[in-house]
Amino acid sequence: MTTIKENSWNVPNALSAYRILALPFIIHSIALGNKQLFITLLSINLITDILDGLIARLFRLQTELGAKLDSLADIGTYIMAFAGLITLEQEFVAEYRYGFVCLITLWMLPQFLALLRFGRFPSFHLWSNKATGYIQGIFIFTFFLFGFWKPYFCFMLVFSCLAYLEELALVLTLPKLRSNLKSIFFVFRLKK
Structure with missing residues (x-):
């Protein structure tokens, strides 16, 4: 019995990998207290999140690796969004x-x-x-x-x-x- 191996190297997975690789730069923008850089990098992560799912569904490029990468990137982006909010907007969060x-x-x-x-x-x-x-x-x-x-x-x-x-x-x-x-x-x- 042969097993069909899914192609893990595709555009949606690359976009998810990008979002993971962008996380240290988002952390850096928070550490600098640079709201403009933070919102720019976070916005790019949010847009690529939309794109990776859309491309994966549209071109039937959904893979198990892609689901895991996307979830990991979502968790990282989510944590960075709230870390940025908590750090850069302390009065509002309080x-x-x-x-x-x-x-x-x-x-x-x-x-x-x-x-x-x-x-x-x-x-x-x-x-x-x-x-x-x-x-x-x-x-x-x-x-x-x-x-x-x-x-x-x-x-x-x-x-x-x-x-x-x-x-x-x-x-x-x-x-x-x-x-x-x-x-x-x-x-x-x-x-x-």
Whole structure:
């Protein structure tokens, strides 16, 4: 029996690898306190995140390696986004600390539980997580360029927390980690 090997060297995987390689430069921009450089580098990471998924789906270049690279790049970008916000906008973060603590806790919980249960981070690529990435990216981008708008911030918090709860439910209920799932509803419908 022959096994078909997937081609791991493709444009979406290269874009995910770029996002990982960009992380030290984002850290450097935060350490310098350079908001302009931070938002520029972070925006490039967010745009390449959109592109890698779009290209992978459009040209059917989705691979297991790509899902893992994308998830790792997402985690790194997510951590850098909040590290930049916490470091560069300390007063704002202090004022809304309870919202940020809730958001970060609900994001970290499925990550650590997946590491404990399965030995790796989840790479579900749920629709809710994709939407959350866009919503959070828009929040961070507009916050640094145009300032704070509380209604959008509250919407971002609620939507993000619901998406993280969906991921948590999957980590707790799936017998093994699977990549590229659409939604918890599809997973449970397939079980019936």
